[in-house]
Amino acid sequence: MRVRLEGVGRRFGDHVVLDGVDLDVAPGEVVALLGPSGCGKSTLLRAVAGLDGVDGGRVLLDDGAVRDHDPRCAIAFQEPRLLPWRSLTGNVALGLPRGTAKRAGEQRVAELLDVVGLSGFAGHRPRSVSGGMAQRTALARALARRPGVLVLDEPFAALDALTRLTMQDLLLDVLAATPTTVLLVTHDVDEALHLADRVVVLGREEGHDGARVVRTTAVDLAHPRDRGDAHLASLRAELLELLGVPRA
Ligand SMILES: Nc1ncnc2c1ncn2[C@@H]1O[C@H](COP(=O)(O)OP(=O)(O)OP(=O)(O)O)[C@@H](O)[C@H]1O
Ligand SMILES: [Mg+2]
16 A cells, blocks of 8 residues: 655644655555654554544545544554453454454454464463563554555564564564554654665754654665665664764
8 A cells, every 4th residue: 555645744732743744655665663752653653554543735645534543453562462361362353344254354363363463372461471472462462454555663672682683573474464554653763764665854944933854764675684784784874973973
């Protein structure tokens, strides 16, 4: 599914957060969004998923306007937000489209738990699994409806460094099996460069109060990517500089 933002603006009272954001994401493309804390990344994702409106411009999914809580989008956050009284199976089932037949739903949930490596924990409650396992459950729940757009807001930020790397590769495996348009917010430049076809930086520009796209960097490297790749290292240096991290 294609995602298009045309001159998107969003303000809260006098506070202009987004000020003319233009972005075009091709079907099946993975775009990572970077930008300083508070610059409006989550606000932008909420607009794409139809969780919140915009004050200017438009958000289009496959050329149709985004709908309230758009059923074509699935979203996952930094915290898994699972229901503690439901099993992992029950939580993943929450992501199924409304009206899914019982048998087909059970099959889909079992398949997804397998994809994220949790078949052996299907009956467990969230409190009896690790943070990484809970986050994999949230990812499975997001995938359950076969979303046209997968919207991920710092999905791996709360995980330890090693689990985070494993989760990134798990996501790539899932996307290789089921190509999906992905909009991913992260603060981790390496994560953005490992996962994305394109890295988009939001920030302030002269003459604008709110954030807009200040840089788009294509990452023309096939998967699997070598995390130590020299080209990635030079892109990383460029992006860190743009984000205001001084060179050592
Ligand atoms: N519902 C709201 N009401 C008022 N202000 C809001 C609301 N939602 C967001 N904001 C403001 O909009 C700005 C952007 O917030 P947003 O959460 O989009 O930033 P972010 O880029 O995701 O930051 P972070 O990287 O820290 O997650 C912030 O100043 C925030 O306080
Ligand atoms: Mg945010």
